[in-house]
Structure formats: C-alpha cells, structure tokens
Ligand code: FES
C-alpha cells in the first residue's frame with residue numbers, strides 16, 4: 001500500500017493576496033490580504049480598529065462587529081474585505097471628533113447605557129445609522145434599528161433612552 005505523501009509547507013499553494021482600498025474613519029488605506037479575509041478581520045488585525053468587536057464568532061447574530069459602510073450599518077464579520085473595495089467605513093474609533101465624543105457616545109455615558117461595553121460600539125453605530133437616515137425616530141423605530149445588536153448586561157431601557165435623548169424624542173419604556 002502506498003501511503004500518500006504528506007505535503008510539506010513548501011508544497012502547499014501560496015495563498016494569493018489581493019489589494020483592497022478602503023477609506024476608514026476618513027483615512028485612505030491599501031491593504032494586501034487573502035481574498036477570504038472578512039472586513040472585521042482586516043479592521044481589527046490590519047488596521048488596529050479593535051473597537052470593532054467579535055462576539056458571536058462570525059455567525060451574524062450579535063451585532064458587536066457593526067460598522068457603517070457608506071452610512072449603512074453592516075455586520076463586518078459577514079462581509080469580505082474585498083466587498084468593501086473603495087467604500088467608506090466608519091468604526092467606533094472614527095466617531096468622536098476634535099470636539100470630543102459624538103453625542104451618541106456621550107449619551108451612552110450619561111444614561112448609564114454602558115456596562116461591560118462590549119456591545120456598545122455596535123449599538124452606537126447602529127443608532128448612528130438610524131439617526132443619519134431618520135433624525136427624529138420614534139421609540140419603536142429606535143428599538144427596531146437596534147434589534148440586531150445584543151446586550152447581555154444592561155437590558156435595553158437605558159440604551160433606548162440614550163438614543164432617544166440625542167434624537168430629542170420621548171422614551172419612557174418600562175420593559176426591558
Ligand atoms: S461578530 Fe459579527 S454579528 Fe456577531
């Protein structure tokens with residue numbers, strides 16, 4: 001019987017890298033990455049945007065990896081970096097300006113909407129996308145916009161109140 005030869009590393013095919021051009025938090029980048037790399041992986045490992053979290057391990061369930069892609073929220077664990085070629089991305093690191101925190105970030109602090117903070121970047125960016133598209137959402141619209149973002153610490157009352165305060169709308173939810 002012939003035992004198949006085990007390939008040495010040098011026999012294995014070299015994974016091709018592709019050039020991807022991204023605009024992240026206002027800065028242009030060219031990254032050279034294998035084509036199967038997700039946007040999440042590139043943001044965290046290549047570009048140091050570790051505020052973008054990996055919660056569910058790429059299942060698309062938790063929303064912790066949410067970033068804005070041309071002002072739309074996307075779960076970056078389900079998107080290839082190559083699919084973002086030439087697009088504009090905002091991460092939580094890019095939200096604060098020279099004047100300080102974004103109003104949503106400040107509201108999360110002021111309303112006690114952050115406990116461990118793991119979900120907060122994704123929550124805030126989903127809320128940011130909502131307010132860009134709809135500056136005066138109802139409480140129901142806020143809840144619907146955040147439905148893909150899971151929080152295991154705070155419940156959602158303080159998070160919804162924080163977003164509502166920035167939108168200048170009333171929110172008096174009694175239930176988590
Ligand atoms: S890590 Fe992307 S949705 Fe959970």
Ligand code: FES
Pocket residue numbers: 113114115116117118119120150151152153154
């Ligand atoms: S604050 Fe901990 S998961 Fe939301």
